[in-house]
Amino acid sequence: MVPSSDAYLEERKAEILNAARAVFIRHGFERATMQDIATEVGISPGAIYRYFPSKDDLITVVCAAAGAAEMRAFEERREGQSALELLIEGGREVWEGLLDAEALDTARMNLEATVAAMRHPETIGEPLREEMNGIREHIAEVVHLAQAEGSIDPELDAAALGSLLLSLTLGTQMLMVQMSGDVDADAIWQLTTRMVRGLGPEELQGLTPGKAKQ
Amino acid sequence: MVPSSDAYLEERKAEILNAARAVFIRHGFERATMQDIATEVGISPGAIYRYFPSKDDLITVVCAAAGAAEMRAFEERREGQSALELLIEGGREVWEGLLDAEALDTARMNLEATVAAMRHPETIGEPLREEMNGIREHIAEVVHLAQAEGSIDPELDAAALGSLLLSLTLGTQMLMVQMSGDVDADAIWQLTTRMVRGLGPEELQGLTPGKAKQ
Amino acid sequence: MVPSSDAYLEERKAEILNAARAVFIRHGFERATMQDIATEVGISPGAIYRYFPSKDDLITVVCAAAGAAEMRAFEERREGQSALELLIEGGREVWEGLLDAEALDTARMNLEATVAAMRHPETIGEPLREEMNGIREHIAEVVHLAQAEGSIDPELDAAALGSLLLSLTLGTQMLMVQMSGDVDADAIWQLTTRMVRGLGPEELQGLTPGKAKQ
Amino acid sequence: MVPSSDAYLEERKAEILNAARAVFIRHGFERATMQDIATEVGISPGAIYRYFPSKDDLITVVCAAAGAAEMRAFEERREGQSALELLIEGGREVWEGLLDAEALDTARMNLEATVAAMRHPETIGEPLREEMNGIREHIAEVVHLAQAEGSIDPELDAAALGSLLLSLTLGTQMLMVQMSGDVDADAIWQLTTRMVRGLGPEELQGLTPGKAKQ
DNA sequence: TATGAATGAGTTTTCATTCAT
DNA sequence: TATGAATGAAAACTCATTCAT
Numbered sequence A, B, C, D: 001m002v003p004s005s006d007a008y009l010e011e012r013k014a015e016i017l018n019a020a021r022a023v024f025i026r027h028g029f030e031r032a033t034m035q036d037i038a039t040e041v042g043i044s045p046g047a048i049y050r051y052f053p054s055k056d057d058l059i060t061v062v063c064a065a066a067g068a069a070e071m072r073a074f075e076e077r078r079e080g081q082s083a084l085e086l087l088i089e090g091g092r093e094v095w096e097g098l099l100d101a102e103a104l105d106t107a108r109m110n111l112e113a114t115v116a117a118m119r120h121p122e123t124i125g126e127p128l129r130e131e132m133n134g135i136r137e138h139i140a141e142v143v144h145l146a147q148a149e150g151s152i153d154p155e156l157d158a159a160a161l162g163s164l165l166l167s168l169t170l171g172t173q174m175l176m177v178q179m180s181g182d183v184d185a186d187a188i189w190q191l192t193t194r195m196v197r198g199l200g201p202e203e204l205q206g207l208t209p210g211k212a213k214q
Numbered sequence E: 001t002a003t004g005a006a007t008g009a010g011t012t013t014t015c016a017t018t019c020a021t
Numbered sequence F: 001t002a003t004g005a006a007t008g009a010a011a012a013c014t015c016a017t018t019c020a021t
Helices: A006-027 A032-043 A054-068 A085-094 A101-121 A123-147 A158-178 A187-197 B006-027 B036-043 B055-069 B083-096 B105-119 B121-149 B158-178 B183-195 C006-028 C033-040 C055-070 C082-094 C102-118 C121-149 C158-178 C183-198 D005-028 D034-041 D055-071 D083-096 D105-119 D120-149 D157-176 D187-195
Strands: none
Touching: A006 A032, A006 A054, A006 B121, A032 B083, A054 A101, A054 A123, A054 C102, A085 A123, A085 A158, A085 A187, A085 B055, A101 A123, A101 A158, A101 B036, A101 B105, A101 B158, A123 C102, A158 A187, A158 B105, A158 B121, A158 B158, A158 B183, A187 B158, B006 B036, B006 B055, B006 B105, B055 B105, B055 B121, B083 B121, B083 B158, B105 B121, B105 B158, B121 B158, B158 B183, B158 D120, C006 C033, C006 C055, C006 C102, C033 D055, C055 C102, C082 C121, C082 C158, C082 C183, C102 C158, C102 D055, C102 D105, C102 D157, C121 C158, C158 C183, C158 D105, C158 D120, C158 D187, C183 D157, C183 D187, D005 D034, D005 D055, D005 D105, D034 D055, D055 D105, D055 D120, D083 D120, D083 D157, D083 D187, D105 D120, D105 D157, D120 D157
8 A cells, every 4th residue: 555645545534433432432522532442543643634623523423434334234125015114124133232242332422422523512412413314214104104004003292212223222322321231122123123013003913012022 | 598507508519410410411410621611610610519529420320320319200100090001001101201300311311321320330330230230120020910910922022111101211212312312212212102001911802092192 | 724714715725736746747747637637626627727827837846846845855854964074964864765665756857857857847846946056055055164173185176066967866766767766775874974975185196086087 | 952852851850950949048938939930940830740749749859859968977987997987078078068059958858857857757757868868877877887896985875976976967957057057067066076085995095086087 | 744842821829818797 | 706618728559651861
């Protein structure tokens, strides 16, 4: 890799970003120092400024990345499924992110980003809000499809269900942080699917949650 | 009020605590300065140290207060209700806290406290964890009662439902912060009660969520 | 004791002075706070200012008292003794102060006062200098008497012996502080008397210090 | 000198140390500010922290240096001398330090260090104690040799003489500080040698200091 | 480009002193 | 007179950012 090439610069930038993320999770945005990050990458503090104009900018970019990665899973739609299955399948993919080894770190970064959004409404808050709103609406759309196909009660407030499912995801992350990871996210997810299946228009026929149980 | 009386001191202490809370919500724990807090109370920075030994202590106390206030509502049990109604009624009281004028501030403080818990596991993390665990178990107990009385499927994982409901509350707060308050918390709550009522063993007989509407 | 009487005030003043001395020895002049002293006396910090205009003044007075007490023993001359015995007897009384239970505290205060004298040449340094010079000259006078009576070599530099004996006293205090009291002051004193007695004119012939002068 | 070279850093560190010593002598450890020191070196206060982690550390290092330099002279033994001459020669070298232009500053630093030792028994007190004890024992050893060769009374308490000579040195420094340098240290030294020579077993025959001429 | 020493503004904390009660 | 809460001026220390090399 030629040092002067754009690719080299991009790679270096990504490297710094990763290090920053790790350090930010470890120490928090405010407590983390540029020196910490430089040490993590193995460069000098001054060098960071070649790639990012300021610490605030670094924070902004890390937050944006966090928001973007947040629930990319939702984007991957599968064909040939009922809308209800699509909803549950999408949720499952998101929840997988709450179960893996980095779940706690992801949750911590999410918390940090949310708090940072309060302090920087323009640069961090607004993009995060857009992101979250997008997810919320995306879920609501799928719920609409499920209502159209009859697997969810058409009377039900689709937007509310979108918010509820999103909140549940965020809240599970928050609880994980508060409980230092001692949360049975899988059990919550199993229960969630059961409850969602229970929203059928006729709360009865054939919808046998017992069977659907995990 | 005599300046040297205990009552005066207590009042002053509470005043500083309130100011600190307000300033912390506004600027965050790290960014808020003792000067900010002093200015908010209308005293000199040095005076604060007569009441609190350090900024960290002030943060700890504010967080503890936040945790304690968090869901005191749950403690107030009503007599003469079915366990299911008790569960929903308790939840409703908690959710009222998500609907009032200070809901956003409460949510912000909660977020701050959760992030602070990562940095101070001993002084802030542990008490918060205890608090949250208590609530989680409290809900699980009520769920058990509901299972015993037959209003909730006895096969269901009571602990998971406790975690789920707690997560949903936390997540709604987090979403409110991310969306700057633009969340229809009431709609989420309505949907939640419907979903909980849907957990009955026979998902059918006469459970009319519409009527239960708060 | 009527609170408004002068005697009461004087007693209170002495009480504060004693407390100040104790606190100063414990924490040093700079580190000791007015609050420390007030607590030691059992009064409020503000009350001290009724008796002493400032902390600096308190330090000055404590230092003056230390200097004055330093070697009051010397003043008490005995009659019917030879000048040499007078010298040794006077020294013995001073050295008794290096052997009692409070010797270490006295030494510490002396050190503190000497250091304080560097910072306050006018108010602390000058009186201390006067005091020490007085003692030095007093010893020299006794040495002169001893020379006159023939018990000490008349060629000897009386002023130097005065300085030497004074230095030895100060130095033993300093060493005691450095060694946390682990100094056999009595043995030093025994040796000192022997050396002083060895300064007689007839140890003699051939002993020509003048010539030996480097 | 390249700023990043080790030699540059060492030199800068030494420069700061010297400035600190000067400032500490001028204002005392407590009163001297990091700003004072920075100004003395001609750098910013923050820069000092690149070389020393704290003001306390700076004080500790300055004190250690003072203790170490204290009486290095003693270490330089000469061959072909009698033990008595060795003792007196060693003392003379030490006393030369009490006679030069920096004698007063050295004495002041010594006083400061002794007082600091009271406040920091671990970091300053203990090393100083070790240092002083080493010197005391070193002198006692030489005295033993002198006793073996017959130039000092073998009955004499060698340890006491070690303490006495050390105390005299310290005390002369202390008196110099108290008298603002108005002490004839040379005269004290002359008298000291005479008194030490007077400690021979037979205080008479043939002790010819003239021959012993340094 | 990279380095890392230096800057200097900003923060917490202490404490002599004052003064209303 | 005594009290003790409050003041406010330091002072130690941190760290984002700069810039000479």
